[in-house]
Amino acid sequence: MADSVILVTGGTGLVGSAIKHIIDTEPAGSRFGKRAGERWVFVSSQEGDLSDPAQTKKLFEKYKPTHVIHLAALVGGLFKNMKYKLTFLRDNMLINDNVLHSAHLTQTKKVISCLSTCVFPDKVTYPLDETKIHLGLPHESNFGYAHAKRMVDVQNHAYKDQFGSNFTSAIPTNVFGPNDNFELEGSHVIPGLIHKCYLAKKNSTPFVVSGTGKPLRQFIYSYDLAKLFIWQLREYDDVEPVILSVGEDEEVSIKEVADAIVQAMDFHGEYTFDTTRADGQFRKPASNKKLLSLMGGFEFTPFDKALKDTVKWFVENYNTART
Ligand code: NAP
Ligand code: GFB
Numbered sequence: 001m002a003d004s005v006i007l008v009t010g011g012t013g014l015v016g017s018a019i020k021h022i023i024d025t026e027p028a029g030s031r032f033g034k035r036a037g038e039r040w041v042f043v044s045s046q047e048g049d050l051s052d053p054a055q056t057k058k059l060f061e062k063y064k065p066t067h068v069i070h071l072a073a074l075v076g077g078l079f080k081n082m083k084y085k086l087t088f089l090r091d092n093m094l095i096n097d098n099v100l101h102s103a104h105l106t107q108t109k110k111v112i113s114c115l116s117t118c119v120f121p122d123k124v125t126y127p128l129d130e131t132k133i134h135l136g137l138p139h140e141s142n143f144g145y146a147h148a149k150r151m152v153d154v155q156n157h158a159y160k161d162q163f164g165s166n167f168t169s170a171i172p173t174n175v176f177g178p179n180d181n182f183e184l185e186g187s188h189v190i191p192g193l194i195h196k197c198y199l200a201k202k203n204s205t206p207f208v209v210s211g212t213g214k215p216l217r218q219f220i221y222s223y224d225l226a227k228l229f230i231w232q233l234r235e236y237d238d239v240e241p242v243i244l245s246v247g248e249d250e251e252v253s254i255k256e257v258a259d260a261i262v263q264a265m266d267f268h269g270e271y272t273f274d275t276t277r278a279d280g281q282f283r284k285p286a287s288n289k290k291l292l293s294l295m296g297g298f299e300f301t302p303f304d305k306a307l308k309d310t311v312k313w314f315v316e317n318y319n320t321a322r323t
Pocket of ligand 1: 009010011012013014015043044046048049051070071072073074075114116117173174175179180
């Protein structure tokens with residue numbers, strides 16, 4: 001009989017599958033490895049559509065999780081967010097309300113839900129830190145998704161205040177890694193450009209980078225993020241969110257990302273910028289000071305190595321990847 005049942009919603013996606021990889025490969029009993037008495041359950045929408053309260057309730061009654069890492073969400077890059085603002089707002093609010101309320105009803109001991117650094121106000125002093133989430137409007141390109149995610153922080157405080165629930169949240173920066181969504185249109189920038197560069201190399205077609213290439217981003221490797229979620233599950237019990245990101249000094253431009261992908265893909269052609277397409281938010285530099293001070297430091301995978309590993313995974317899994 002397991003002492004704890006850890007339910008990972010969104011368990012088959014980019015971040016969920018990274019957590020499964022770490023739990024399966026780190027030495028048992030180590031800081032990020034599986035512990036004795038733990039049962040880890042990774043679910044996708046096949047096990048239940050979490051935007052439906054009845055299916056959510058059924059899932060929680062089936063697994064009776066003691067802990068939940070709540071990753072399930074309608075997720076997409078800049079262009080998908082710009083196009084479907086109401087859908088991102090409503091679907092994610094439904095999913096989040098159902099998961100938190102089912103966790104409350106089934107007395108789940110702890111829930112960590114997932115925000116994103118895009119929830120921060122677009123006009124605020126930098127660096128972004130955990131105290132600034134609600135100090136202004138998010139960038140208009142993803143205000144639907146951003147507001148849905150910000151509400152999770154509000155819900156967590158309300159559950160804590162009224163019921164003493166141990167519901168908290170994580171604020172990851174842009175994530176990339178194996179098993180990402182590599183669709184050409186709806187994906188985030190790194191998987192989108194990896195796929196575009198792969199096709200340019202294979203078919204000698206143009207490699208087009210959207211926007212000006214000037215915006216700046218921080219990127220965290222999914223396997224590193226997975227370790228931070230496992231740390232937060234085991235060692236952090238405050239309602240306030242924690243930013244899970246590489247340092248502010250790791251900001252790179254979209255052009256630098258494109259150049260790194262060209263390198264990793266061993267592509268010998270040229271690329272051009274399609275400046276008719278949006279740049280989105282110029283930058284969202286997040287501080288990881290709180291995280292590092294609580295963890296006593298963390299060794300992030302170097303960006304170029306993480307990118308090379310992701311490109312390798314994509315090329316080897318092209319036929320089954322989400323494209
Ligand atoms: P992903 O690869 O698209 O995975 C999303 C997961 O959510 C999938 O397992 C999907 O299951 C599940 N899901 C979606 N709608 C669902 C529904 N209605 N009912 C049940 N499950 C549903 O996304 P990801 O990048 O891993 O994102 C995980 C979390 O990290 C999200 O909360 C996202 O907002 C957050 N985040 C991501 C990034 C990033 O750059 N990727 C950055 C910051 C924060 P199916 O495959 O069965 O649909
Ligand atoms: O990852 P991304 O789509 O989202 O990055 P955000 C968008 C930036 O990359 C913009 C440029 O400056 C785009 O012009 N870019 C260049 C591309 N080529 C491409 C491409 O082929 N695909 C894409 N997608 N971008 C998202 C939020 O913002 O951040 C989400 O919309 C989520 O809600 C995510 O929070 C983490 O970083 O701009």
